Amino acid sequence: MNIKKIIPILEWLPNYKSSLFKGDLIAGITVGIVLIPQGIAYALIAGLPPIYGLYCALVPQILYAIFGSSRQVAIGPVAMDSLIVATGVSTLALAGSESYISIAILLALLVGVIQFLLGIFSLGFIVNFLSKPVITGFTSAVALIIGLNQFRNLFGVDFFQSDQLQYIVVDIWKQFSTFNTHTTVIGLASVVLIIILRMIHKKIPSALLVVILGILIMRFFGTSFNDVAIVKEIPSGLPFFGVPEFELDQIKELLPIALTLVMVGFLETISIGKSLEAKQDEYRIRPNQELIALGLSNIFGSFFKAYPSTSSFSRSAINAESGAKTGMASLISVLMVVITLLFLTPLFYYLPKTVLAAIIIVAVFNLINVKEASYLWRVNKLDFWLMISTFIATLCLGIEYGIIVGVGLSLIVLIYRTSKPYVTELGKVPNSNFYRNKNRFEEVVLEDDILVFRFDAQLFYANASYFRDNLEEMTLKKGTALKLIVLDAESINRVDSTGVEMLKERVRYYKKKGVAFYFAGVKGPVRDDLFKSGLLDLIDIHHFFMRANQAVKYYKTGDRKHQEKFAKYIHQSYN
Template identity: 75%
Template sequence: MNIKKIIPILEWLPNYTTSRFKGDFIAGITVGIILIPQGIAYALIAGLPPIYGLYAALVPQTMYAVFGSSRQVAIGPVAMDSLIVAAGVSTLALTGSDSYIAIAILLALVVGAIQFLMGVFRLGFIVNFLSKPVITGFTSAAALIIGFNQFRNLFGVDFVRSNQIQYVIKDVWNNISTLNTHTTILGFVAIIIILSLRKINKKIPNALIVVIFGILSIKYLGKSLFDVAIIKEVPSGLPSFSIPEIDFQQIRELLPIALTLVLVGFLETISIGKSLEAKQDEYRIRPNQELIALGLGNMAGSLFKAYPTASSFSRSAINQESGGTTGMAALVSVAMVVITLLFLTPIFYFLPKTVLAAIIIVAVFGLVKVKEGIHLWKANKLDFSLLLTTFLATLFLGIEYGIFVGVGMSIIILIFRTSKPYIAVLGAVPDSDFYKNSERFKNVIIEEDVLVIRFDAQLFFANASYFRDNLDDLAEKKGKALKLIVIDAESINRIDSTGVEMLIERINFYKKKGITVYFAGVKGPVRDTLFRAGILNSIDINHFFMNIFTAVKFYKTGDREHQIKYAEYIHHTYK
């Protein structure tokens, strides 16, 4: 057993150098500066007191630095997961209450346990069922929901909180006239500052600057801005150790939202991890190890009052851009949060909630991928429909339903595509040994007595009938002149028992009609399956050819030179 695979920090820590530490230190400080105001803001999205955003930035980050396979991913509270937490927990308890907080912490334990078990049993492949259009549609809709839910803090109006956008928009429309002028102006000034600083240089810590701006505004213009809601008291000190109260009834109720968080958190981590991986050649992302690291982070975090966490797209990118190359950068960020919790929390007393809303709104609206939707509309209508369906389902049914609609649609499209793959009729290219698709190459020669078809997929139970029906239709169009069918199997990489039975049945069917069936370019594993299933009881071993040209030539001229060699090779292999 390779201990370094289980504990990836051992891959880089023994050879760690001071030159690396300089880059990690700067990156850790930079990410920490952004993480602290974001953590406070995201806790508000989750319906939790601000301090819990900082608690969520401690243990999960530390655990990931030790067990994560990526050395640059930044773990902690994130906007999307925070909204999912709010959507799920708010149905079980009053937002902000002690019971609500306890359930959110229990949710972290449940999410972590599922992630850990998935990693141990190597179930990371599940993420493959979430295609890029599903991810884009889900993220874009979730971003809009998060943004619109922050209008309550941006405008200073107690709008309804919901993960179904139609209810939020309706309430905003009905009550926008009651907005708090001071709150709204301060919030929009913060948005303008953030956007302006981004245009100047994306590396400028705009979140920190507007936080300082907001605190100073309230502190020195407090009399004029007396009606602006502020954070107020933020407790000092590190979170105490406590085991979440296990309530199996609550766990059952939390399972749908927990599974959503597992999928979304894993997706976020893998997506950003893969993009960072491509920019270096020192390490590789291991999906199952990522699940284990996320699981351990969430489980251990729940023992220290953390709610569910995942990787942050923005903080991970900043970590890499600032020179972070190992998990040491994450540990530096943790140290900054510890210092803040011990000594700096009183500073945030005057922090306006509208400034936090501004930070969140600018961050999440950047996740709405309009250009991706336009590109898919032009490039692939089916993928666009998948994106649109996921987007609308998430937007109007809720985040927890949107992700499952996306997964369901992905599976349906996968089944549709594999059940009706492309079938091509091939013709001979003049003066060559090649055969090409007759629909794409108009100059190919199609002979009356020969039908050459290519099936571009695995042949299994879901498409065996489709293959048979198309073969019969094409053979019928040839009429009585047809004497030879050549199945180009070069694109068939797998075949199951249903596919084999269908082929044997068709071979026998056409044999009675005086039509011979040849196979060309059959891959070794497919040929193994065919032979084990007894296809040689219906067809001669000499009816398998290296390519189409040899098969047709053998049929026309009886030239056995190449075929004898190939048949001898097959016979030697299977005798």
């Protein structure tokens, strides 16, 4: 057993060099500067006191630095998961109450246990059931929902909070005229300032600067803006250890929202990790290890009052751009949060909530991927509508049902594509031994008495009828002149019992009609399945060829020399 694979920190820490520390130090400080105001803001999204956003940035970051396979991903509170937490927990308790806080922490434990078990049992492949268009549609919809929900703090109006667009929009429309002028001015000014600073340079800590400016305005000119809501007192000190209390009925109620958080958190981490992985050659992302790392982060985070956490798009990008090379950058960010919790929380007393809303709105609206929608419209209409369907379902039905619709549509598209793969007739390229697609190569020669048929997928129960129908259609076009069918099976990498029985039935059918049936390019494992099923009782072993042109040549000339050699080889390899 390779201990370094289980505990990835052992891959880089023993060989850590002083030359790496400068980049890690700058990145850790930069991410910490962004993380502190974001943590406070995201806790408000989750319906929790601000301090819990900072708790999320402690133990989870430490555990991920030890067990995560990525050295640049930044773990902690994020906007999307915070909204999912608010959506799920608000149905069970009043936001901000002790019961609400307790349930949110229990949710982190439940999410962590599920993630850890999925990783231990190597179930990281589940990410494959959500295609990129689905992820894009879901992420864009959630970003829009999060942004609209922050209008209540941006404009100082108690709008209805929901994860369903129609309810938010209707309530905003009804109450928009009651917006607070001072709150709106400070909030919109913060949005504009953040955007301008980002346009000047992405590395400028725009979030921190607007936080400082907002605090100074309220501290020294607060009498002129006494109607602007502020964060007020944030408790100092580090969280104490404690195992979350739970009841079985409570876990049953939390399970659907926990599974949603597991899926979303894993997808976020993998997508971020893969994008950072592509920019370096030092390490590789391992999905199952990421599940284990996320699981441990949430499990032990819950013991120290953290609600569900995962990787952050924005902070991970900042971490990499600032020069982070190892998990040391995350540990430095943790140190900054610890210093803040111990000594600096009183400084945030005068922080306007509208400034936090501005930070969140700018951050999440960048996740609305219009470019991807435009690209998919040009290159793949089916993927475009898959993305739009997920986007609309998430907006109108809510985050939890959006995930279900996305997974369902992904599976439907997968079944559709595998049940109706590409099929074509091949023709001979003049003066060569190659057979090519007649629809792509106009010069190929097609013969009336020969059909070379290619099937581009595994042959199994979902597409066996499709295979038979297309083969039948092509043979009918050839008419009574047809004497030979060659199945080019190079693209068939698997066949099940239904596919085998259909092939045997077709061989018998065409044999009665006086039409020979040859196989070309059959892969070894597929050939084994065909032989075990008794196909050799219907056709000769000499009717298996390496290439389609050899099958046609054998049919025309009866040249057995090369084919007997190949037949002997495949017979020996099978036995």
